Amino acid sequence: MKENVLLRMKDIDKTFPGVYALKNVNFDLKEGEVHALLGENGAGKSTLIKILGGIYKANKGEIFINGKKVEINNVFDAHRNGIAIIHQELVLVPYMTVAENIFLGREPMKGPLVDKVKMDAETEELLRTYNMNFTPQTLMVNLTIAQQQMVEIIKAISFNSKILVMDEPTSSISDKEVEYLFKIMRTLKEKKVGIIYISHKMSELWEICDRVTVMRDGQYVSTEIIKDITKDELISKMVGRNLEQYYVRDFVPHTETVMKVEHLSDGERVQDATFELKKGEILGFAGLVGAGRSETMQAIFGLSKKYTGKVIINGKEEHFLSAVDAMHKGLALVPEDRKLEGLYQVQSVKYNSTIEVLERFVKGIFLNSKGEEDVALKYTKMMRTKTPSLDQPIGHLSGGNQQKVMISRWLATDPSILILDEPTRGIDVGAKAEIYAIMNTLAKQGISIIMISSELPEIINMSDRIYVMSNGKVTGCLSHKEATQERIMSLATAE
DSSP, X not given: OOOOEEEEEEEEEEEETTEEEEEEEEEEEETTOEEEEEOOTTSSHHHHHHHHTTSSOOSEEEEEETTEEEOOOSHHHHHHTTEEEEOSSOXXXXXXXXXXXXXXXXXXXXXXXXXXXXXXXXXXXXXXXXXXOSOTTOBGGGSOHHHHHHHXXXXXXTTTOSXXXXXSTTTTSOHHHHHHHHHXXXXXXXXXXXXXXXXXXXXXXXXXXXXXXXXXXXXXXXXXXGGGSOHHHHHHHHHXXXXXXXXXXOOOOOOOEEEEEEEEEOSSSOSBEEEEEETTOEEEEEOOTTSSHHHHHHHHTTOSSOOEEEEEETTEEEOOSSHHXXXXXXXXXXXXXXXXXXOOXXXXXXXXXXXXXXXXXXXXXXXXXXXXXXXXXXXXXXHTOOOSOTTSBGGGSOHXXXXXXXXXXXXXXXXXXXXXXXXXXXXXXXXXXXXXXXXHHHHHTTOEEEEEOSOHHHHXXXXXXXXXXXXXXXXXXXXXXXXXXXXXXXXXXXX
């Protein structure tokens, strides 16, 4: 039986000022297949997808759909050619409703006005079809990241697209939601939809993908049938070397308590959180999406309006009224959503690296640019951030390199307690290993780290101890030696 090629991208080149992002890249997608696109951050995956989606224009190359050459100059061209993209960074409008987001730019009209009744009815049908438990009138800002991700997926599906791109679709959703997403993907495959799948969770590839194309440094490396290649072989192709040690961690005993949290509650997501943090340890926080892990740390860091309970740091009870208060007492919080909660996309790498400590370089009306540059350069080198210069707008960097800058910003504050919320979300295997090594180094220097992660192998292999939360409550604590995926999931699902 002949396999029909839906999409062929041939000899694609793309350059930016100072950067050769893509060089002679070839990629094809067949009807009814899930084709993984793999590579480290900066490999060119997102650039290739943005060219397909009409966001960027290639400097050279051709695109064929069903054997016919097409010109994709903008997003509308992509939609007309049956292409829909779910981007890694959500592109939803927070203060519009679910229905308004799904039909943005293609609203049903009744005369000169938007037909809101029809729009809500069609959205209701989509939400019912995919078992979503919120309404068309719900504001996006009131949904969790996982729910927002599902709205993006439903929006893309609603175009009746034949080519669907999923860029890190499982980065913020629970295992149960991942299972449901894969069920939807299998249904789409039966309808002969071709899916391009980008994910750094490599275990998913063998579960859902048919083929995998590997990119490195903006160039095509190879295309493989997924069942015929091993994880180690794929990693070697991605990074151009073997990762001798993936999880980098030296476990030593820790005795000195630097922070105690007793019966913390914010009256909403956090109901009863009690835990303690030792000097120089990496303390993992596990739980399902919505368990209250992020909200617990936000309350401690002064980002919640109010909370009950106690936060004791170095023997003294504290109640931070703002993030600035917390920072002055040696706390730092790297948030989960770098786009919405952290980075200034149009500003430079230098600006984003030093904004939290800018006061160090300002004297009256003068700015010590050399001092600011030295700090930015120090952490750019430490994190091995790939950027052509410190003046590069951070929005031009890959997602993983943006995350490295986000961590750099908070390391520049010289924290004694560093809270990392999903620190490797959307980051490739090579960059993950680098971040693990940096975390290990920081812990050996005596910095206490709290790591929230939805990736159980990461939690188990990097944490000295692991607290598990369920429904806003801490349900248990496991030592490194006690921790298994089964024991963590048992505590994460406890009533």
